[in-house]
Amino acid sequence: MKNNYSAVFYEAFEEEENILREVLPKGHKYLFTWKTIQESGHKSPPAKIISTRTQSKFPLEWRDKLDAIITRSTGYDHVSDYLRKARTGISAAYLPEYAARAVAEQALMMWTALLRNLTLQRKSFETFYRDGLTGCEIRNRRITVIGVGKIGTELVDIAHGLQMKILGVDLKPKPEMKRKYGLHYVSLKEGLENADIAVCALPLTDITRGMLDYKTLKSMPSGSIFINVGRGEVAPSGDLLKLLEKGIFGGIGLDVYDFEKDLASVLRDGKNASKLKPEARKSVSAVLKLMKDSRAILTPHNAFNTAESVERKSLRTAENLASYLKTGKFLTPITIQ
Structure with a gap:
């Protein structure tokens, strides 16, 4: 050409x-x-x-x-x-x-929908039954923001306005966040153990790659919600599926995915997942299972798109x-x- x-x-x-x-x-x-x-x-x-x-x-x-x-x-x-x-x-x-604000608002959309069982509510409209639809209010929910950079700061701003109880996890705590929002910085372990909702807003680095795996996230309270709008490689999809299936997670919201290029090829171009390399196949297969679960909200790396x-x-x-x-x-x- x-x-x-x-x-x-x-x-x-x-x-x-x-x-x-x-x-x-x-x-x-x-x-x-x-x-x-x-x-x-x-x-x-x-x-x-x-x-x-x-x-x-x-x-x-x-x-x-x-x-x-x-x-x-x-x-x-x-x-x-x-x-x-x-x-x-x-x-x-x-x-x-x-797009920091746009991405943070996508996370808000996800945790709100998961707290109120929106997927099931929409399906139940067909019969107008309300059994199994009881959700939770946002105010006073405990939220841990993992990565308080530009996106994380917007998440804290939103959560503060909604009167949530906020914890922050970051290698470089910012004193101004405590002054403005009363943000309390904690270790990752403490943040996860005390979260009704955990939102990952981490970039991908050698340190963060695979950081939020099954072993780390299993310390979250039973029925908690996990949102990832940072990078998919930080939280392996197979581990997230396992946490949902075991009931440790009550809901998952994802806009980013490990092996995202392979996932896009399978979904958009009809590529056979079985032909992917083993690691990619495991990840993509996990996402395809999550797609069918009403407790998961998946979006196509679209959080920036306002x-x-x-x-x-x-x-x-x-x-x-x-x-x-x-x-x-x-x-x-x-x-x-």
Whole structure:
């Protein structure tokens, strides 16, 4: 495929594409597709600058054909991993913060729906029976926010407004959070043991990968709710399924998944899960079981997706691209240690 485009945008859904077309630097030709790189069938990059979200797999054979990568996401481990393997001078950028409030509100939506048995309520409308539908009020529920960064801070703000009892878990406690919200920082162990609801808002690092596994989360009270809007690799899907099946969890809300690229291929493209590598197969199979459970709410990595955040994301993408086209440098570059 000839490089007839200034940049190609993978994983661009309709609303995002519409805004990008308005705000991207003029006088250039762009290609948009909702597909990931691997779904597109592209054997070589259609442009020397490519932009993705988090589900695309970057082919190593593209490393000498690319000048730059822009990931339209706050997390960028998928890009940094590729750059380490590629060992070339590809420039890269990410979007530091554009959707913290949106992501926090997605978590709120999930724990509210789970506390009030919304899935069962909707089904029971067909018969208008109320048996088994009794839920819980939010006020005075104990919530532990794991990772009090930008998203975690928004979670604390929301929970405080709802008069919940809030605990925070973070390596770097912020004194201002205690002053403003009365937030009490505790260890992960104490936070989990005293949570009716635990929300993971952690980034993916070498430390957090697999941190919230079965052994760690089983200390939560029976019937508690677990929400993950951070990174899927922090809390293995197979472990979460086991915790739900054993009744330790009364509900699960997930917007992120370990082996998310493989999960998307199975759900979107009809790829046979049995053909995945063992670890991926175990994870995807667990998610497929959770899909059928009324105690689980699963969304397609969509927590960021509000009109406000998509506009912010598109503008910051355009600003980064404009800077690179003019100076050869990004405004928010990814640096590899």
